[in-house]
Amino acid sequence: MTVSSAVPLLRVRELGVTHDGETTPAPASVSFDITPGEVVLLLGPSGSGKSTLTLALNGLLPQAVPATVTGSIEVDGLDTQTTPVAELSTRVGMVFQDPDAQLVTGTLLDEVAFGPENLRMPVAEVLARAEEALRRVGLWERRRENPDRLSGGGRQRLAIACALAMGSPLLVLDEPTANLDPAGIEEVYGALAELVTAGDRAILLVEHNLDAAVAFVDRVVVLDHDGFVAADGPVDDVLRGRAEDLHAMGVWLPVSTIAALRLRRAGFALEPLPLTPDELREALDAEPAPISRSLSERATSESKRAEPASSATRVITVRNLTLRRGRTEVLHGVDLDVLRGSFVAIVGANGAGKTSLIQALAGVVSPPKGTVHVDGLDVGRADARTLSSRIGFVFQNPEHQFIAHTVFDEIAHGLRRQHLPDDEVRTRTESLLTRFGLVAKADSHPFLLSGGQKRRLSVGTALVAGAPVLVLDEPTFGQDRARADELLSLLSELNAEGTTIVVVTHDMQLVTDYADHTVVLADGRVLAEGPTADLFADDALIARAGLRPPPLRRALRGVRNHPELSRIARLADLPELSRIARLADLPEAPEPTPTSRSQFRTDAVETTRSHPPRAIDPELRTRSAPTATHPPAPHASGGAA
Structure with a gap:
């Protein structure tokens, strides 16, 4: 994507926010710009002020939510503390962490049309915007239903459609995929990818699911525990170059990156640091086995988390x-x-x-x-x-x-x-x-x-x-x-x-x-x-079932140069090379079809256009035990992304 060198669409300067009843600002002092065409990921530990910052971008805070605000925010040249929220809504489209907080009407179509109607747009344009937005998130066929009938993920997609219909040049999304299934996540990012290809809009994204987001974003801004900017730069500079720092800070990283950090401690080089399952698999296949510890050890039994005994009540x-x-x-x-x-x-x-x-x-x-x-x-x-x-x-x-x-x-x-x-x-x-x-x-x-x-x-x-x-x-x-x-x-x-x-x-x-x-x-x-x-x-x-294999399984299945890793599916198993060695004789799992990071946006757009949600096969709608094609992978505690 080509990022515009024009005047920033969003300009944040030394922003600090202290809620009524609180004494500590969060964020404390944040400065950054966003230009048209950029997709910026905002990361930070819980409590650093990410969601508060998003509420300040369209004037809801402090105009609707009482708070003390220091510093300044300008969106398209407008001061968010003095410009009415109604006017700012034409510049900033918001998708909140909780979709229920912004749904107000009785049908999906009315909900999406509500914003453009309040801008007094012609009826034909209102309906055209509403239809386009609902189709992008896969809800057009349910347009006459009540939003209350949607699942949590469905309501989140509806909230995104409402923001899309406003046509705002800056779209702010606070964990937009938190309640979505894997297929829904792909649909949402496909729609967003299509949205930003023209280069005239910008997106600020707060997201914990970096496995879905990492290929979509251009730049990363990181807030620390105290609400200050800890990093601001291109994805590669921040997520690859500062991965150890971010991990220590408690910030989410892609599962493949966490896995790579663990494997580095076990003797693998893995340079540059992988961000996606495809990159991790390719990096493992490009280097020899680690020489710092022997992989020839064998143990008498493999450690795995066992199910409760069949005699359990x-x-x-x-x-x-x-x-x-x-x-x-x-x-x-x-x-x-x-x-x-x-x-x-x-x-x-x-x-x-x-x-x-x-x-x-x-x-x-x-x-x-x-x-x-x-x-x-x-x-x-x-x-x-x-x-x-x-x-x-x-x-x-x-x-x-x-x-x-x-x-x-x-x-x-x-x-x-x-x-x-x-x-x-x-x-x-x-x-x-x-x-x-x-x-x-x-x-x-x-x-x-x-x-x-x-x-x-x-x-x-x-x-x-x-x-x-x-x-x-x-x-x-x-x-x-x-x-x-x-x-x-x-x-x-x-x-x-x-x-x-x-x-x-x-x-x-x-x-x-x-x-x-x-x-x-x-x-x-x-x-x-x-x-x-x-x-x-x-x-x-x-x-x-409309699901996807876990990211680590997608990355390690089919690793040609290190087939002993192909049976590992759990993050905490990675550093224990003696356990990896015991898996060396297990058969190699089939390799999934890779999708390169550089092609993500194009592929996401095509996926949205050509693969609508599919119905579950009626033959599977009965209770049945799954057939395992391989012995179960070992279990142990580990973080999830």
């Missing part, structure tokens, strides 16, 4: 669960068992019924009586207090479960309901706040936390009751890498101590790294379930 049983939302049946005769002490991932495309299923398990949505039992309790007959002692639930949107006015009281509420002494409540609350890095926010209102901090608080509120089952909907949404690792390590510790963990996620690397058992949903039915490694060895199943 069932802690959750689901029998013939059919669930309706309004007039729509979203689950159809689901049967499912979850063994006590297991770590289960529930995956599937947007709209597959994942959130509906776990909400029925936790009683958030009341299931028909007799269909769901948790620890012997009939969820359809149980009261909320009794149910909370058996199963804790963490919502996809953390704000949906906050009830107190301070972070401290939010955690303490569950303990006070148990009638514990005040001293014990304070001690346990402070311990949990420390564990989740929220001590400094103890007196803040939960709604004033960053997205990542809200997520950690929501997990903390679910943990305090000590229920034997913990269910989480997208647990790493809004988290920086360090906090995601910390959270997942905590979940692993709880799991090792006997707590049953059930997560819904679109992060396939997270599933591979942590879950011993996986359930695949499609069209409201269980498509398949079984050991995680077995499921991800079945490429046909993964493709038909």
